[in-house]
Amino acid sequence: MSAKHPIIAVTGSSGAGTSTSTDVFQSMFAQLGVKAAVLEGDSFHRYTRPEMDVAIRRAREQGRHISYFGPEANDFELLEQFFKEYGDTGTGQFRRYLHTFDEAVPFNQMPGTFTPWQQLPEDTNLLFYEGLHGGVVTEDQNVAQHVDLLVGMVPIVNLEWIQKLIRDTAERGHSREAVTDSIVRSMEDYINYITPQFSRTHINFQRVPTVDTSNPFSAKIIPTLDESMMVIRFRGIKNVDFPYLLAMIDGSFMSRRNTIVVPGGKMGFAMELILRPLIEQLLETGKIR
């Protein structure tokens, strides 16, 4: 834990919506006058896109699978070191993985490559991480222990796959077959490294569609917020003011003693009502109670 330099991590699978949720956090940081260092988890991939293609082929020849969810394709040790360094000193080295031409052209680089490493500014109030591995724990690494507020962004899996398929084909230049293949290839790492994180989170936001997503591989559009509900589960946070949340969020209800369900259209509002006091608490006291 890092009282002086708090770390907030939003963790979720590929296509879960961690980048999308960043907008809500950025707007809360602006309202609170907080200067946040924003880190994309993909910075800690080990390979460029062409190198990953080779690694996938090699692994396949050896009868194995390698995926972006696991330790072979991501440097968990460096991620843990980075979190520790930020917690201790408030700074660290970061880079970006450029997914699209829009992201890559300003750097005069190709999609699927990394920017050079650079130093975070010295004067940030907190670190905000969004990516695949904010709550990862393995035999050798414990990234989760350095995170002060850990949030899971977890659509149910059909919706996650629809979001990934549509985003990766529309924006990242991949074919449907390639995306489907990556979902299949990633399944073991998904179970070993992605899903266990959601039992370590303080809060999970699980979007559940209210339209038929039974064949995610044929979906043409992503269900909208109004076509979904948000299941929000709390863990290890005392004094969540559920009566206040129920009064403020029209159409919300409790489904378990630690779980509130809100209409999808209220997602941003609910995130703000729930997370803003926690961020304030973190900045004031250095921890979540």
Ligand SMILES: Nc1ncnc2c1ncn2[C@@H]1O[C@H](COP(=O)(O)OP(=O)(O)OP(=O)(O)O)[C@@H](O)[C@H]1O
């Ligand atoms: N709540 C939402 N409602 C509708 N669409 C959403 C929602 N959240 C995410 N999406 C869509 O799903 C796709 C994936 O979202 P996003 O890019 O945020 O995922 P990600 O978790 O950052 O993925 P990756 O780690 O692979 O970059 C995007 O097209 C985004 O617009």
Ligand SMILES: O=C(CO)[C@H](O)[C@H](O)COP(=O)(O)O
């Ligand atoms: O979202 C991902 C992991 O979070 C991507 O699968 C990974 O970053 C590789 O990206 P690209 O397909 O653009 O090379």
